[in-house]
Amino acid sequence: MFNDIIVRNFSNPTHAAELVQSTNTIELGNPVCGDRIKVQLNIQDGLILQAAYAAWGCATSLATGNVFCQKIQGTSVADVCNLSKEEIDKMLGDLEPAQHHCLEMLHNLFAKLQQTFHA
Amino acid sequence: MFNDIIVRNFSNPTHAAELVQSTNTIELGNPVCGDRIKVQLNIQDGLILQAAYAAWGCATSLATGNVFCQKIQGTSVADVCNLSKEEIDKMLGDLEPAQHHCLEMLHNLFAKLQQTFHA
């Protein structure tokens, strides 16, 4: 069963969209279950103006994409890079054991985003 | 569980008594369970004037003694000797499998009575 955060995000995925203008793209796949998330970003002057995603996967991973976009849109890249592991851990709420690999995906999304800027 | 005939006969054993004057005595024991029945008879001119019994055993065998006495008291020896197996089979009513050896005891009582006269 899903917690409220997950339910809200997969049943009303506010950031599910394709950006016409994007500066960066992050892609992620889970080899075990085949889940995929693709996030498009529009970043100007270190500010994430827009984040949108597409995904194919389980409900939790669909929610994960939306949670990620919602978190980072309107934030500065610097702030995002400063997020601690603990803060990210909390973003999806309480998860059942079988849902934990979505948290891994979320961490990976943040890691990829950080890589984009430290590269 | 016991049928009505058995219940009536063990809870109100009308023939449980010791005869002061008796002409014959029949005794019977069941080696398996140790049940015992002793029947005293007062027979005059081929007529069973009185039948009384004492017993130690299970409820069904206590009832058996009473059923036997009630059946034969006031009857002629000749009539008793003419009773068929089927008639005796019915005297205790419907029995459960575990109660069947009381029917054997009843048959044995009749057999002993008959022996007494054919001897």
Add this chain to the structure above:
Amino acid sequence: MSIQGYFDYNATTPVCSEAINAFVNAAKAFANPSSKYALVKPVGAFLSEARESLCKLVGCATDELFFTSGGTESNNWALKGVFLREFTAAPGESAHIIISALEHSSILEVVRYLERTFHCEVSRLNPDNEGIISAESVLAALRPNTRVVSIMLANNEVGSIQPICDISRVLRDRNIHFHVDGVQAVGKIKVDAHMLGMDTLSFSGHKFYGPKGCGGLYIRRGVTLEPLIHGGGQERGYRGGTEAVAMIVSMGAAAKLASEQLDENLQRFAQYSDLLRKQLTQKVPTVVFNGPKNLSMQVPNTLSICIPGIRAEALAAILDNLNGIQVSLGSACSNNKTMSLSHVLLSMGLTDEEVKSTLRVSVGLYTQEEDIKFFTDAVANAVSILNRISKPVSEDHVLTT
């Protein structure tokens, strides 16, 4: 708890009010059935009546029916009971067991246990792509040391009905025990154990509106099994344990109802199935139905639906949380390392992607005709949400694993 959205009657059924009332009634006759006093009489009468209702539903005589704690115990008992009745600790020829790959975990796990602990040989027969095991395939799998064959009567995921009569015929003269898991069939389709000809047949009360945790096993007259639960001589010495009197009586009440309503329900569910197929095909044109093409070989309450390109798990989550609709899945993401995919669907030859896109819809006693529209509308809506999330992703990306 609303029942309008319940489309998972194969997982379990609501307990009918007759069964609940019967429980309450019977619980008052509290004496232990093994006791010897008059207080036991009503208890005995309750049990006899329940036994008769079940016998009628299963098509057998009262001395052939044994109560258990459910379908799983019954399946365990049948397989272990046959194996262990002739087991000798001496190392001899190992026994061979044949099952279908479609079986429920309560068969699969028992066989795995017998394999692991007693080194049995096991053959697992794949069905055809409609979910049917043929008598020929059973015949072909026989070995000189085959002791047990276990094939389910109706499959829980796709509803396919197996040719039990034919298989019985193949095994009858070979002295091979034939067990049939009837859990998804008894109470739902006409079952006549004597006509079907198996040696043992399991059933479970909670699949036909009785309480969970109560079931039984038909054992053909003349067949003996080692008990699974040894004890105080209950169930004619075959299954120890103080009888679950009130539960059994409750299941009996449900069985009585199931017998009475069987024909009517079969007709009604066939209609629903037809409506479901039509409306889904119209609202989600890509939909595919798994299972027998010949609908007389499928339990009419069961429909296995594949919507290519859609992850069923996500679809079910939306149905549950937006519409209060319950369905079952062909797959579950059980942990970080593995994805569990329905062994039933895989054995029928579906691809991993198809299995991930499959959900099971099962209707029942409390399903109303209008619920079908409610359901298919909700599915169409959920599919559109999922398409909105996945559409932007480039095609080649979506399809790569």
Add this chain to the structure above:
Amino acid sequence: MSIQGYFDYNATTPVCSEAINAFVNAAKAFANPSSKYALVKPVGAFLSEARESLCKLVGCATDELFFTSGGTESNNWALKGVFLREFTAAPGESAHIIISALEHSSILEVVRYLERTFHCEVSRLNPDNEGIISAESVLAALRPNTRVVSIMLANNEVGSIQPICDISRVLRDRNIHFHVDGVQAVGKIKVDAHMLGMDTLSFSGHKFYGPKGCGGLYIRRGVTLEPLIHGGGQERGYRGGTEAVAMIVSMGAAAKLASEQLDENLQRFAQYSDLLRKQLTQKVPTVVFNGPKNLSMQVPNTLSICIPGIRAEALAAILDNLNGIQVSLGSACSNNKTMSLSHVLLSMGLTDEEVKSTLRVSVGLYTQEEDIKFFTDAVANAVSILNRISKPVSEDHVLTT
């Protein structure tokens, strides 16, 4: 059904209204606990609450408690589960099992099965003449290949309480599994599994005002058993089968009540026991009480009564049919060839005649103080009827077997 004459609470107990109501309530939350949708939440909550109530009654943690279909299944599981977890079909050293001669048939028959099928060695320890097994006798019976010891906590026929703590201490460091049949103890006397120190402990709901056909097994953390019922991963993979939700919840309600009322009941039943002893001694002066002299070693609700010269079976029949009183017997005439005499009483050294003259009286929640007088009067009356039937027989005749 009147309850005033019920003196057979050790056979089974009436289902308390709390347990019946709980069943009805829980039956409405019908979803299958294994399902993944929101409809399951209340079901999960029900099960958790019940599990907690049982854990409190048994004195263990929630991950140590497993639900079963009753005491018999639990006993079967514990013994077979230990034996089979290390069984290899290869012929090796046979395992040795120690049990007491006082055990219930659900232990005795399992051991007989293991003996018959797997050639286990079995020692059956006789108790002393008060029905107690000493830790010393267990120690003395140990062999290098001893794998399991099974001793009951409280005996069902004479109420003797075994020194489980001491026996645990003897077995703890020897890596020998210690199973305890707690069916006649849990819910009746204070039980704390952790303090008692056994590895497994069985219990049964119908002995403490829950429904028949529901029980459980405590398995100490760290101990593993081969499942008895393999299946779909329920009970954390240890006991297959859809959970008997409403039954478990019903048993949970009974367990809660039992915990709350334990102290009060212990006191009350001790008083009744005292009254029974006094009144019987007065009205039937020849009466003898079997079991522990030290009353703290006896479950206070249980009294084993011997009336020399009286056949208990006949006495019970009169009590039942004239007074509507229910008691249990130490013997039964089961067929033409054999007389079954209580193995418990025989193991304590009673003679055949004494066993035939013994009946068990057990009181419970619904026994009122005035029922004691009603009972002892009825016994006195029945004894006089029986004396009237047997008196005329000459003394030597009566006493010969």
